Amino acid sequence: MAYFFDNLKNNFDFFIRNYLSFSRKNYFEKEEELKNIKTFGLEDKFDLDLLCLSTKYNFKLNLYFLNVFDKFLSKKENDNISILDIGSKNWEYAKSEYIFFNSFCNNFVLNGIELDYNRLNYRFYNRFEVAKFYIKNFKNVNYIKGDLLKHNKKYDYIIWILPFITEYPLVKWGLPLRYFKPKEMLSYAYNLLNKNGEMFIINQGVKEYIIQKELFECLNLKAEYFGEIEDKYNLFNNKRFCSKIIKIN
Numbered sequence: 001m002a003y004f005f006d007n008l009k010n011n012f013d014f015f016i017r018n019y020l021s022f023s024r025k026n027y028f029e030k031e032e033e034l035k036n037i038k039t040f041g042l043e044d045k046f047d048l049d050l051l052c053l054s055t056k057y058n059f060k061l062n063l064y065f066l067n068v069f070d071k072f073l074s075k076k077e078n079d080n081i082s083i084l085d086i087g088s089k090n091w092e093y094a095k096s097e098y099i100f101f102n103s104f105c106n107n108f109v110l111n112g113i114e115l116d117y118n119r120l121n122y123r124f125y126n127r128f129e130v131a132k133f134y135i136k137n138f139k140n141v142n143y144i145k146g147d148l149l150k151h152n153k154k155y156d157y158i159i160w161i162l163p164f165i166t167e168y169p170l171v172k173w174g175l176p177l178r179y180f181k182p183k184e185m186l187s188y189a190y191n192l193l194n195k196n197g198e199m200f201i202i203n204q205g206v207k208e209y210i211i212q213k214e215l216f217e218c219l220n221l222k223a224e225y226f227g228e229i230e231d232k233y234n235l236f237n238n239k240r241f242c243s244k245i246i247k248i249n
Contacts, residue, residue: 003171011176017118023126027133032056040232042066046099050137058092060233065096072226072242073157073200075104081156086148086189087163088112090121090130097159098138113144113151116175148185155192158199165203165211186215193247202229202242209241221245 032055042048042063051059083101085091091112101108112135117128131143144151164170165182193199203209216223222245229240 003167003177006171007177010171010174013174014116014176017120017126021118021126022124023118023120023129024124025129027123027125027129029055029058029133032059034059037063038232039063040067042070045070046103048099050095050099054095057235058095061093061235062096062099064231064233064235065093066100067232068202068229068242069096069100069159069200072244073100074198076156076196077104078156079106081105081108082154082194083108083110083157083159084151084153084155084192085110085112086158086160088114088127088131088143089116090127091134091143092130093161094131094134094138094141098135098141101157108140110138110141111144111153111155112142113146113148115147115179116173117143117145119174147179149181149188151192153192154194154197156194156197158189158193158197160189160199160201162202162204163212165208165215169204182211183215183218186221187219190219190221190245190247193245195247195249197247199245199247200242201244202240204236204238204240206239206241209243212243216243216245 031053034056037059039048046066051062085097094112097110101110114127118126120126121130128143128145135141135143164180167177167180170180189199201212203212224244226242229242
């Protein structure tokens with residue numbers, strides 16, 4: 001069986017980190033000088049003040065995602081919308097989501113959900129503690145510790161960045177193989193959408209992008225395919241591709 005020993009290790013590690021729930025508290029990052037970083041016109045569309053107290057990397061990362069959302073997500077004239085970010089990890093890009101939706105909606109709820117929330121970084125902070133730092137100044141933004149398949153709220157937007165649609169990345173990120181359910185999770189997430197809701201997905205590499213397309217087709221979900229996303233800041237080693245589904249009934 002592929003990944004047999006990796007899976008044994010992952011099951012043990014996953015149990016231990018959730019049983020112990022260890023983490024340092026009060027995560028922080030040192031602010032860095034952000035001059036001379038190009039915003040490519042985003043300052044004319046969005047209030048970027050929330051990005052000013054940041055590291056260079058986090059500033060660029062949130063600008064990257066803000067540009068992506070601006071290009072590919074619809075802006076619905078509705079004062080009460082709900083958004084779900086699936087697989088948020090430490091949610092270091094939460095500011096981009098908040099800034100984007102805050103630009104056209106006066107009242108929204110933004111939830112991020114993460115299964116492996118107790119996973120530690122090299123400074124011994126778990127993902128939950130790190131995410132608390134990134135969302136601490138935001139109203140109605142919540143980090144949900146749990147399994148998507150046990151979540152039952154409805155949403156107008158779902159954002160899903162790098163879903164596990166092949167076994168290899170899931171195993172290498174330390175999750176047990178019992179959580180590898182790409183078809184079931186996609187179907188479940190689609191059913192969480194309200195009528196006319198949008199699900200926006202970013203995949204890593206051409207192979208995963210093709211598999212994502214096959215999953216859509218297998219579930220008879222009609223998607224828009226936007227192709228490769230331009231990475232103006234050279235943030236990632238691998239190319240990224242995106243697609244979107246709109247729930248019409």
